[in-house]
Amino acid sequence: MAAPPFNAETAQQRVKKAQDLWNTQDPEKVSKAYTEDCIWRNRDQFFSGTDKIIEFLTKKWQKEKNYKLRKELFTFMGNKIAVQFWYEYQDAHDDMKWKRCYGLEDWTFSEDGRNCKRQMSGNDIEISENERWFKEGVDVNAVHISEQHW
Template sequence: MSLAPPFTAETARAKVKKGQDLWNTQNPEVVAKAYTPDCIWRNRTNFFSGTQLIVEFLTKKWEREKSYKLRKELFAFSDDKIAVQFWYEYQDSHDGMKWKRCYGLEDWTFAEDGRMRKRQMSGNDVAIEEEGRWFREGMDVNQVEISEAHW
């Protein structure tokens, strides 16, 4: 099954899960290969473009965000665009290793070859207690029940 545009509901869902699995590797060089060399990024308040800056951004991100676990779900799609809702949890190495969860939305635009050529992310972090974590070690993030209150 091709994961290049134009997308169907099946291929859009598969593309989202492939992206989820790729980001959960926390390997900036491997993740960056999923984007065009001139990919445009907006990540919260950061605006940049290009493979080297993507690698640098992700390296810094995962130096801060320890024990990172991510879940992405398809929100909407069209021929060459996908909107994603996501949640991830991490321990913040810049804040005493406190647990946090980020809630957010991304919009993705793809090149004909299936690599992403534009990525926009909006997210908000909230502090969580150990007892409130969803994505514990050894759990399949896709099997965690996330209630409508968090969608």
């Protein structure tokens, strides 16, 4: 795992590594990429620490079924990376309707390369089956996302 300061190559690698990790939907595995006292803001929720991260992710993926995520590097500097992301899921709390979340994250990293702060802002929209990008078997990195969605 690359540690800061990041360059263009290591920042890009970090983004795709995070994408792949989150697509496992394994809260325990994902939590290992964060420091034990990592500070999170996820939309309107604020918390910190491994136990809270695992609890949050467990609830997230109980709700967000058939989750598929794509992250793209937005910018980086020193020990910080910003990403733009899109993910699709079926909402188990809303009659399994398909939804897509658009958003931005900013990450701050500790010297050991783990994330010590994560802030996420995102907006969900309902989509139809025909509007889905990340259908079963599709490589999320190969999907063309037009400028109107960036």
